[in-house]
Amino acid sequence: MKALAAAMLVGMAGIACAAPQAVAPSVPAIRWTGTASQGGLILGTAPAGTRMLSVDGVPVTVAPDGRFVAGFDRDARPQATLSATLGDGRVVTETLAVAPRGWSISRLPTLPKIPVPDAEFARLRPPELARIVAARAVNAASDGWRQRFAWPVTGRISTLFGSQRIYANGEAGSYHSGVDVARATGTIVTAPADGVVILAADHPFTLEGNLLMIDHGMGLNSAFLHLSRIDVRVGERVRQGQPIGAVGRTGRATGPHLHWSLRWRDAKLDPMLAAGEMR
Structure with missing residues (x-):
């Protein structure tokens, strides 16, 4: 009996002294939905505790609930890296395959590229560009980026995003940075988000x-662009579907249409991917 009791004590001591098994920490992930393609837009959720997020080294703002938005330029490279730095110092990365797209390219070998603008254009253009750059630098508080975008006007799409002309001697014109919808002058334009x-x-x-x-x-x-009138003012908050202006042909336009362009930071995006099928 004494021998049996001693054996039981030894066994119990062995159990008590056994080292606990190490539990591997869970690996957080960056979740996203949307279109990872040239001209595409994604919405995502950063891992809990993320203190810094970037896409290919470009900082991405993260909302308090962890949500974020990011876009890929028309000429984006085939891969993009999302990187989240957590509060404990760990870095979580995810490599996205950015799908290439085919663009509408018109080759006009006998047509020379548009001539150099005149002196009046050279005088007027710099302050216009300065106003556009200043506007894009504004960081307004809005949650419109969370919404599914809607078409600001419906009709015949006359020019696709990303389309480009190649002129005589192989000179390339600038690619089309938005989508054109042909409608009559005065057609109401609404906020897409x-x-x-x-x-x-x-x-x-x-x-x-x-x-x-x-x-x-x-x-x-x-x-x-090219509006016949503008119905809202700087600083005004607008809601999705609210009238904001009307179709026109002001500026450099050959006919009445709406040119709608969309950007995330410096990346030019395809509005058709953000708004989906026109209904």
């Missing part, structure tokens, strides 16, 4: 004509 007006031209710009810009928050903004 909530936002804050950051530019409402008080006179037609040389190229854009009556130009309106709306910041949807988190570095995402829309521009509406």
Whole structure:
């Protein structure tokens, strides 16, 4: 009996002294939805405790609930790296495959590129560009970036995002930075998402004509060109679906249409990917 009791004590001591098994910490992940393609836009959620997020080294603002938005330029590279630095120092990365796209390229080998602008254009253009740059630098507080974007006007799409002309001697023109919707002058244009007006031209710009810009928050903004009129003012908050102006042909335009462009930071995005099928 004494031998049995001693054996039991030894066994119990062995159990008591056994080292606890180490539990591997869970690996947080960056979650996202949307279109990871050239001209595409994604919405994501950063891991809990993220104190810094970037895409290819470009800082990305993260909302208090961890949500974020990011976009890929028309000429984005085939891969992009999302990187989240956590509060404990760990770094979580995810490599995204950015799908390439085909663009509408028109080759005009007998047509020379548009000639150098005249002196009047050279005088007027710099202050216009300065106003556009200043507007894009505004960081308005808006949650429009969270919404599913809607078409500001419906109709025939006359020019696609990313389309480009190649002129004589292989000279490439600038690619089309938005999507054109052909409609009659005076057709109402509505806000594609909530936002804050950051530019409402008080006179037609040389190229854009009556130009309106709306910041949807988190570095995402829309521009509406060639308007016949603008119905909102700088600093005004607008709601998705609210009338903001009317289609026109002001500025450099061959006919009445709306040019809608969308940007995230410096990346030019395809509005068709953000708004989806036109209904």
